[in-house]
Amino acid sequence: MRDLLFLAHRAPFPPDRGDKIRSYHLLRHLAQRWRVHLAAFIEGEDETVVREGLAPFTAGVALVRRTKGRVRAALEAIATGRPVSLAAFDSPALQRAVDDAIAAQDITTAFVFSSQMAHYVDAFSGPIVMDFVDMDSAKFAAYADTARGPMRWMMRREARLLLAHDAGVARRAEASLFVSEAEAALFRSRAVGARIHAVENGIDTDRYDPAIPAENAPHPLIVFTGQMDYRPNIDAVAAFAQNVLPVIRIGHPGAHFAIVGREPAPAVRALAAQDGVIVTGEVPDVRPWLAAADVVVAPLTLARGVQNKVLEAMAMARPVVASPQAAEGIDHDGTIRVAEARGQARAVLDLLADPDTAAALGKAARAQVIARYGWDARLAPLDALMEPAP
Incomplete structure (x- = not known):
């Protein structure tokens, strides 16, 4: 079984929001064929609970608590010419964890979940599979359409810089994934030459069972x-x-x-x-x-x-x-x-x-x-x- 580095901007446990549901099921699926070494951020979660939840699917877990606020991230981004999305998830501690895993393990491939994490494998020489999930640059462009004043400028800046960053990452990656064919097609039109694929979300129909007792609530x-x-x-x-x-x-x-x-x-x-x-x-x-x-x-x-x-x-x-x-x-x-x-x-x-x-x-x-x-x-x-x- 080969060794895989899995990076995520939020630890994939508990799977209690959209992005973490997807990353959790990706991790579980990959763990069937790979020895997975995870490096990820946590925020308000209990670290012990997260580690216990991930243990069945991982050979090693490095978690870094993310505390950087939006204002600090925005100031760092403007000072360095980067998208705010990248500055918000920039951490020397996580970079050390990634470097240590690559040095200590025979990592053959990296799986990167969300473009905010791609820079952590800039020095990695092996193949990279990138899961963008959605085309976030298009989201910021849409925000700019309704924003005003300085915020309109910030949203336009974010859309432009993030698209340039993501296109560069996609051209390097062995494969770039999106959650729907519509998202994949939109990105293909902006990142010519990249290998782009749609890998859709699923749903656990045993867990989401209509027979579950209903909340006591008013009707309709x-x-x-x-x-x-x-x-x-x-x-x-x-x-x-x-x-x-x-x-x-x-x-x-x-x-x-x-x-x-x-x-x-x-x-x-x-x-x-x-x-x-x-x-x-x-x-x-x-x-x-x-x-x-x-x-x-x-x-x-x-x-x-x-x-x-x-x-x-x-x-x-x-x-x-x-x-x-x-x-x-x-x-x-x-x-x-x-x-x-x-x-x-x-x-x-x-x-x-x-x-x-x-x-x-x-x-x-x-x-x-x-x-x-x-x-x-x-x-x-x-x-x-x-x-x-x-």
């Missing part, structure tokens, strides 16, 4: 799940609560909108003052909230790649109303309702008015996920990509 219940300090999620729930929920409550005065996710930003917490809005903060498990939902919504206007929140709701056999942006990249075969902002209230109202149709839609969505999105099937193409070109 509309649910959104996500990391609630993440700007696309913040914007999505704010717009839905302010513009869509009031229309729904005309027809269903008792309807509630539950925003389920950790670290709600002040703008999200403030929504709890609105009639019908529930802001849970961190919960032990989102599945009971999904099980309780009459409808799950994903009204994101800025979304990259495949939205795990949509796959999870589908696996739980919930009827889903998603924006076109949130549905992009998901092979749902008509088993979710896709609606622009102006049509989301109507789509939710139609499902609430016809529980039989809503239940049938949810059942079809789960069947689609089982058929299309098992992790083993989604990650099978990775095995060939991990082999260096002859």
Whole structure:
């Protein structure tokens, strides 16, 4: 069994948010064929819990606690001409851990999860497989379109510098991965000559089981799940609560909108003052909230790649109303309702008015996920990509 260096900007345990779910399943898959040495950042997690969770899949683990704030990262980035995304994850301690692993182990290949980590293997001479997941430079370009003043300049700068960085990394890598073919195609148009592939996310349909007991919550219940300090999620729930929920409550005065996710930003917490809005903060498990939902919504206007929140709701056999942006990249075969902002209230109202149709839609969505999105099937193409070109 050969030795693999696996780098991640967040330790892949616990798998409790979109990027960590993907990195966790990638790590598990690779550990079947490689002896994996992991180097990653942790933030608020308990280090002992993280190490215990990763132990079955790793031969060695180096964890560095990331404490650098956004302001410091921005100042360092401007001073050095780098993207803020790279400065934010720059750490001499992690570089030492990477160098020590390469020196002590017979590392033949590096797997890098997220472009913020690519510079740690600048001196590594072996093949590199790069998982960009999403095209983050496009996300910052979209932010710039709605920003003003200095922030508009910063977002444009970030989009430009990050794209140049990522294109250079991709041209060096044996393979560059994206979570959907749409993301891969967009990056191919910007990084000519790179070897770019789509390796999609999956879903654990045994864990996301509709039979899980539901949360005791008011009905009708509309649910959104996500990391609630993440700007696309913040914007999505704010717009839905302010513009869509009031229309729904005309027809269903008792309807509630539950925003389920950790670290709600002040703008999200403030929504709890609105009639019908529930802001849970961190919960032990989102599945009971999904099980309780009459409808799950994903009204994101800025979304990259495949939205795990949509796959999870589908696996739980919930009827889903998603924006076109949130549905992009998901092979749902008509088993979710896709609606622009102006049509989301109507789509939710139609499902609430016809529980039989809503239940049938949810059942079809789960069947689609089982058929299309098992992790083993989604990650099978990775095995060939991990082999260096002859």
